Amino acid sequence: MFNLIYEFKLKPSQAQIAIFEEWLEQCRRVYNYALCERKDWVNSRKCQVNACSIKSEYIILGDAPAPTYSSQCESLTQAKKNIPELKLVHSQVLQQTLKRLQLAFEGMWKNGKGFPRYKKLGRMRSYVFPTLGKEPIQGNRVKLPKIGQVKFNQSRPLPDDATIKQARIVKRSSGWYVQLTLQWKVDLPQISPSGTSIGIDVGLIHFAAVSNGRLFPNPRPFNRLESKLKSLQKQVANKRLGSNNRAKAQAKVSRLHERIANTRKNYHWELAHNLCDWADMIFAEQLNLKGLAKGMLAKSCLDAGWGQFLEILQACCFKRGVYFQKVPASRTSQTCPKCLKETGKKKLSKRVHKCQFCGYVCDRDVAAARIIEIRGLQAVGHTVDKLSEGKANIPEDVKLRLPVTEESPALSAG
Template structure:
């Protein structure tokens, strides 16, 4: 199965917007209630057997099983009979909210994420229809269960042979959007690593340096609009809590954040298409993005959005038929791409690579990109020119050239 997500902007009426907002609020309440039930069960098991806290304790029988998606889904069916607000929302939409909470707990257990948090009013921004009826697309309108036909801006045609599996309604500062998950019953062949190669090194001075000598500037979208964002946030702080003026000021802040995100993502896609025009194989570094997002340059690293760029580049290579792979980043800035000797650590202020062994001189980031290209070419089993023997050679450095195994992304 091949999956793609198409996003379109909705044009709902005022009545439909009111329904969307009501459904989001009900989904938020269901999410918080289910989270409260799970959290109470966890806290009731924290009491020590020989002592109780001075303040209070959770009194839950010891034989009570832990709340799960199945048990909470059954309780939700009973709650819909007694709560009128829940009866107005589609049953599968509420079930998807419980699945969303289940995925949050699985992320905490498997990926060491934080404990799921309660969502305050306005925090829930999307709900999902896991299944649509027959022929949900009728011209420039989409038929949503229990809501009806909603107009949308069909910016690109939907293939006739695609199966619409689900629809997600998303609220943003610029309006309402629908994300359609399309599937095809086809098998996509794997892209073979052949042809010309290219290495990429991402950084802050240059957003991306390419092994062919080209460098791309860092747009810094957040840095350019940071002063304007501070001004808008000060206006929000000066408004009375809960007033309409505060809501209007918060909407301006949200629109500016969306503008920053759109500017960054548009630059990533343009750069990804340019890189795909130059080569048949593209190699990039496997970076520890979590650690970079917590260092002393965290704000600048997050502003660059390297993680999103690498995901966009992988998706673009997949659509363009270009082979993409990540290689280990250890020692790329300390290795000479010409003689492959270890030149030692460089200070951040040292922007030129000059090898003391062979005299090769070039931009520091370009040299790292060339090392990334060499490692990628060796990893896929191709030969590299100018191989040296002994310490620092490609043959000895082959341990660092092993490919990084990753799960294939869902597009």
């Protein structure tokens, strides 16, 4: 049994859009109020009793317990008696907002994330219906509690034997969307590591280098549209705060951001399917994404979106029945794939691998991809002694879904 998320675009009426907007605002206020309660309790425990701040100090009883999800849910029930706007929102939707805050604090405690921040106007973009009624999907409409039936564009059919567990309403610059979480009772097949294999090395000059000699270009969607984004952001800064013209200018910025994200994600999916067409086993490097996001080339690394690509590649391999595994990325560019000897460090400007021991010459990224393939094969129990001569065996009926820049001369000459 596993969960699937199907996303569809909603086609709500103007009255339903007004309800969506009002519910988002009420969820934002509940989130901020609950966060303020927790923040005040934390601040009241920061200083000693005999060393209070001169300007101000949070005064909360010493035996007062820390606010929790359950206690704040009880406070929310009491607040509904005094605030009529909260009664308009489904009770479980507001409870899920408090649970969202609880998960934010758990992420701070366990995963080292930052302290949760307040949501300013427009920052709350989604809320969740944890349960739906019987037969929530009726034709091209989804039935939401306390809202009613909302039209949506069903771009693909839902599995007949799957159960709809919850729905998330998401607001984007291109419109409103619904994310349906389906629970599917199926037996997942275990993918065995067998058949043909390839290794993948990601980079900035070439987005992906494959061990068969193919080099895929880096699309750089943010870099190509950065000047246009900067111009639109200047227009937003020049508009009066709170005016309609400022809101229109901000909507243009949001649409451009969504266009950049969609362009990047579409490239990742096409490349993932292209790689799954070539092999039965795919090996990729285990990257320190947090470290790369803080380095000198942080903007370029984030523009490439390697983390999203590896997640998409893993999901695509699972869907296509291809074995996927990550291997350590250390010294992949310092090892010769022909004789498996270390050749020493290379400067980033040196783009060609030339082994001083065996004389093997090929593109630097392709050599690293071949080392990744060798490590992956060794990890699954296959014996690999040296690099096989010539180009990897690619079926003739498999076509390229994306353009490639070139092939590594050393591999294409075979």
